[in-house]
Amino acid sequence: MLDPQGHVASWNQGAQSIKGYAAREIIGQHFSVFYTPEDVASGKPRTELTLAASQGRIEDEGWRVRRDGSRFWANVTITAIRAPDGALRGFAKVTRDMTDRLRLVELQHASALSSHVQSAREEERTRIARELHDDLGQQLVALKMDVALLDQAATEDGKTARHTIAQTVALQVQIDSIIASARRIAGGLRPPMLDDLGLGAALEWLAAEFRNRYGLAVTVQNAVDQLALSPTAATAIFRMVQEALTNVTRHAEATSVCVQIRTVQDEFRLHIEDNGKGTTLDRNRGKDSFGLLGMQERVRQLHGQITFDSAPSDGFRIDIRLPIDTVKANQAC
Numbered sequence: 601m602l603d604p605q606g607h608v609a610s611w612n613q614g615a616q617s618i619k620g621y622a623a624r625e626i627i628g629q630h631f632s633v634f635y636t637p638e639d640v641a642s643g644k645p646r647t648e649l650t651l652a653a654s655q656g657r658i659e660d661e662g663w664r665v666r667r668d669g670s671r672f673w674a675n676v677t678i679t680a681i682r683a684p685d686g687a688l689r690g691f692a693k694v695t696r697d698m699t700d701r702l703r704l705v706e707l708q709h710a711s712a713l714s715s716h717v718q719s720a721r722e723e724e725r726t727r728i729a730r731e732l733h734d735d736l737g738q739q740l741v742a743l744k745m746d747v748a749l750l751d752q753a754a755t756e757d758g759k760t761a762r763h764t765i766a767q768t769v770a771l772q773v774q775i776d777s778i779i780a781s782a783r784r785i786a787g788g789l790r791p792p793m794l795d796d797l798g799l800g801a802a803l804e805w806l807a808a809e810f811r812n813r814y815g816l817a818v819t820v821q822n823a824v825d826q827l828a829l830s831p832t833a834a835t836a837i838f839r840m841v842q843e844a845l846t847n848v849t850r851h852a853e854a855t856s857v858c859v860q861i862r863t864v865q866d867e868f869r870l871h872i873e874d875n876g877k878g879t880t881l882d883r884n885r886g887k888d889s890f891g892l893l894g895m896q897e898r899v900r901q902l903h904g905q906i907t908f909d910s911a912p913s914d915g916f917r918i919d920i921r922l923p924i925d926t927v928k929a930n931q932a933c
């Protein structure tokens with residue numbers, strides 16, 4: 601309760617636990633001590649009392665200050681209390697700490713933003729991969745054909761050619777290697793078979809890449825080829841396997857990895873297991889480590905569960921369970 605001028609007239613346990621003052625410390629003080637210096641400077645506490653007195657009740661949301669100076673997001677209602685003759689007796693003030701709710705809203709916002717950024721990034725990769733493949737790739741193939749014609753012309757009329765056959769052969773080899781690079785870069789950005797042939801083919805391609813590039817024995821056990829996955833789920837699963845395999849090459853010193861996908865009742869399951877040196881999971885993860893966090897976020901967006909299991913000298917296991925309904929392609933589309 602506040603008196604008509606805004607001094608604290610009574611105090612309770614709830615107020616103490618939110619604001620940190622004991623009754624003897626705060627009773628008699630002006631209630632503007634709960635407001636931020638900016639709000640006090642703009643006259644907000646007095647305006648609120650004036651409005652509550654004229655309108656009967658006001659409600660406000662904003663930052664308030666605890667005894668220790670920390671701020672919390674508050675929902676405040678101030679109700680004028682009047683005597684039967686209409687004289688103002690004071691105000692009843694109820695403050696709710698909304699910080700948790702604000703944090704939840706912020707978290708929901710951050711999560712929506714992250715999912716938006718993820719899909720925007722994926723679209724961008726797809727676009728660049730397509731440009732690399734369709735535009736640059738086609739131009740290189742055309743160039744290679746021109747060089748081959750040049751080669752033919754040189755063979756037919758050796759005298760007029762200003763280049764040697766060896767030079768055109770070298771050029772063709774070089775163009776072939778640029779075509780291969782463009783394909784590799786495009787594939788790394790987004791494997792074309794993910795859209796055309798589905799997750800199973802894309803995982804086989806990924807496994808072959810890791811085998812060829814790092815000599816890692818990657819086995820893919822795929823028991824879900826009949827299941828049509830939504831593009832979002834297929835992309836998420838592919839990216840998680842890609843991150844897990846990258847982690848194996850970077851951190852595990854493993855010789856083999858097994859990637860297993862299957863369905864058990866209403867769940868889609870992905871299990872990735874390596875035979876590497878493992879790690880201590882409760883160790884604080886580096887602040888620059890986003891791989892496992894990203895997997896958790898992707899799984900959360902698909903309403904699933906993810907667990908990591910590892911110990912020194914005992915490999916690393918990732919177990920992901922996703923509800924079938926969230927990964928299945930929408931049959932109507």
Ligand SMILES: Nc1ncnc2c1ncn2[C@@H]1O[C@H](COP(=O)(O)OP(=O)(O)OP(=O)(O)O)[C@@H](O)[C@H]1O
Nearest residue numbers: 847848851852876878879888889890891892893916
């Ligand atoms: N297969 C693995 N074997 C052993 N340790 C691993 C394995 N996978 C992850 N780790 C450990 O977990 C940590 C966190 O992995 P995470 O993928 O989140 O981050 P990162 O790979 O270090 O960085 P990035 O953000 O580039 O992915 C790694 O730094 C490593 O110590």
Ligand SMILES: [Mg+2]
Nearest residue numbers: 843847891892
């Ligand atoms: Mg990583």
